[in-house]
Amino acid sequence: MVSETRPIIIAGAGPCGLVTALVLQNHGIPFLILEKTSRSKLCSDTGAGFDLAPTALNILIHRLGLSKERIDETLSRYERWYIATIHGDLVKDEGTPQSALEDCACTHRSALQQALLDQLLQNATTEETEFLKCNSSLEYYQEEEDQVKAVMNDGSILVGKALLGCDGINSKVRSCMNEHREDPLQYLGTMCYWGKCPREEVEKYSSAHKSNSSTFVWLLGTNKVPGSLFITPSNGTYRYLWFLSVPSGKPLSGTLDDLTRRGGAVLSEMAKTELLNTLDENGALDPVLKTVISGTPAGEITEAGLFDRVNLDLPFSSPRKLVALLGDSAHPQSPYLGQGTNCAITDAYFLATKLAGVSAQEAITYYDSDQRREEMKNLIEKARQQGNFLNSKNRFECWILRTILRYAPIDVDELKRYDFSNKNMLSRLDGIKAKSSDGGAMTKPILIAAFVVAVFAIGLRMFLQYW
Ligand SMILES: Cc1cc2nc3c(=O)[nH]c(=O)nc-3n(C[C@H](O)[C@H](O)[C@H](O)COP(=O)(O)OP(=O)(O)OC[C@H]3O[C@@H](n4cnc5c(N)ncnc54)[C@H](O)[C@@H]3O)c2cc1C
Incomplete structure (x- = not known):
């Protein structure tokens, strides 16, 4: 019954x-x-x-x-977008169009x-x-x-x-x-790191557009130092949330069984220093990127491999x-x-x-x-x-990505x-x-169209410079 x-x-x-x-x-x-x-x-x-x-x-x-x-x-809400390379070269710094503001948010x-x-x-x-x-x-x-x-x-x-x-x-x-x-599970060849950095740390270094609490910051890796860093808007709270991903051949071995960290492990001080050294290979790392990582205590950083499933x-x-x-x-x-x-x-x-x-x-x-x-x-x-x-x-x-983001x-x-x-x-x-x-x-189609526009824009610039 x-x-x-x-x-x-x-x-x-x-x-x-x-x-x-x-x-x-x-x-x-x-x-x-x-x-x-x-x-x-x-x-x-x-x-x-x-x-x-x-x-x-x-x-x-x-x-x-x-x-x-x-x-x-x-x-x-993402009111502003600041996109640069991890070496600090500006790609885009623009407000989000009003029409798009209500449709998406972060939490x-x-x-x-x-x-x-x-x-x-x-x-x-x-x-x-x-x-x-x-x-x-x-x-x-x-x-x-x-x-x-x-x-x-x-x-x-x-x-x-x-x-x-x-x-x-x-x-x-x-x-x-x-x-x-x-x-x-299928390892996706990427390690990621995320944490929360006290606001005053970032503000020490960043200019107004980056420190605005509703700015979405995206730093693009290069072929020599590949990866991506995202800092998401923080709705007036005291810290910035950041997420860094870097390609890596091997996933983390023994992870913590802490699912609030999505299966990841807490970073050690030594691993944090190693991470910063790898990113800052030639000493030209964007100060904001350097700051959010060094300003976040190692114990507040989670390190995890990215996975999905083999059989879909x-x-x-x-x-x-x-x-x-x-x-x-x-x-x-x-x-x-x-x-x-x-x-x-x-x-x-x-x-x-x-x-x-x-x-x-x-x-x-x-x-x-x-x-x-x-x-x-x-x-x-x-x-x-x-x-x-x-x-x-x-x-x-890497060049296509930068060009698309710059012109699209x-x-x-x-x-x-x-x-x-x-x-x-x-x-x-x-x-x-x-x-x-x-x-x-x-x-x-959008990528292809953006690519064609970017090639045309660069060609035109070179042509004008030459003449
Ligand atoms: C780095 C990173 C960034 C992400 N960014 C985004 C993003 O921007 N936007 C987005 O939409 N998604 C994002 N995601 C994906 C997002 O985290 C997940 O899709 C989402 O958390 C899934 O929610 P869920 O409730 O299904 O699972 P989970 O959030 O994983 O929750 C599962 C819960 O089940 C509990 N649990 C596990 N096993 C057991 C058990 N045996 N018995 C009882 N309880 C159990 C866990 O403790 C946990 O509380 C991101 C993921 C990662 C790793």
Whole structure:
């Protein structure tokens, strides 16, 4: 006999798990979140930030019931773009066009987590406050006729109506679902570092345009020192979030099992000095780049290899359709298209809303569509290509990137273009006919057009100089 009070079990309280929980709560559906880390670490600030595209913003601002003030505190806008090489040669310093300002934003992981958790706690009735179990790691599950048993690290068993795997790139739900299939992670040849640098450190060196709290700073590597550094706007807070990626043949060996650092490890003082020396090979490193790294204590810097999955054709749900994978557990991707969290939030909103209307089996069947899987596969492949391009060691590719960025208009549209699958998901949910266009496919023609324009502009300049 099926008990209606059996909860939906959510494994993982990242952005995906918390959005799922909030939607279920708004619909009065019982749920239980199992989270591997401690309560104090759940919203801890390791300096991680996310770009947010229009669909995720639409969900966060209009559909979750978060107050406008709370959302405004959480989001920052890219009002200005400052792009230079890591040696400080200016490529572009421009304001974001007004039309693009509202469509995209960025947020700190810790701020987003806290806002979602606060809302869950605020809405909860007294009986519901036990909805989050921290220090509880799901080890595997057993799917039965009409229920799922989640087996925990301490051996206890929880029984639910359905299990939603929101447990990130190293998902246990996924490894259990694919125990008889090949499903390894794929190292993407890139190491990344992120942290938070106190504002006054950067301001010591930077001129007004760089220190503006709503400026997005992007420093481009060269063929000799390849990589990319991003400093994201900080919405009036006391620190800058930065993210550096550099190509590297080997991933980090023993990483920390600290998933608030996305599986990465804390950098040692020695490794920090080594990193700075490698970047500053000829002593010509941009002072801002030097400052954000040297001004961030080593213990506040996370070092991690970037991974996605080798096999991109696996289902996002179990054969009985009582277990589903959402967010990074379903489609982990490199961060270069800024879509991981956007997809995670969309998955969460879509499936949880469906669960409010139909049975778990029907909702999961509808969620795990061929279209979404195909679109996610394309997105992951494009994110890989983008990462290779941005971290290229090839002199010609570095030059093309600089030239495109110098002459092409500011492209916040990039985030919007790759958001098309999420937009389609929301349209399906709202019963609106989704567009079939592959927005991502636009990139190649745009790159080619930008290249032709750049070659023409350079040719013209040389011609005028000569005459
Ligand atoms: C350097 C970097 C930069 C990024 N930048 C962006 C960006 O700009 N924009 C963007 O959209 N995305 C970005 N991403 C991707 C983004 O971080 C992920 O897509 C997003 O965090 C996925 O959310 P999630 O909730 O699915 O998984 P996670 O955020 O990984 O959360 C998973 C949660 O599950 C918990 N957990 C794990 N295993 C278990 C278990 N067995 N039992 C219980 N709980 C468990 C973890 O502790 C964690 O809390 C970036 C990623 C990286 C690495």
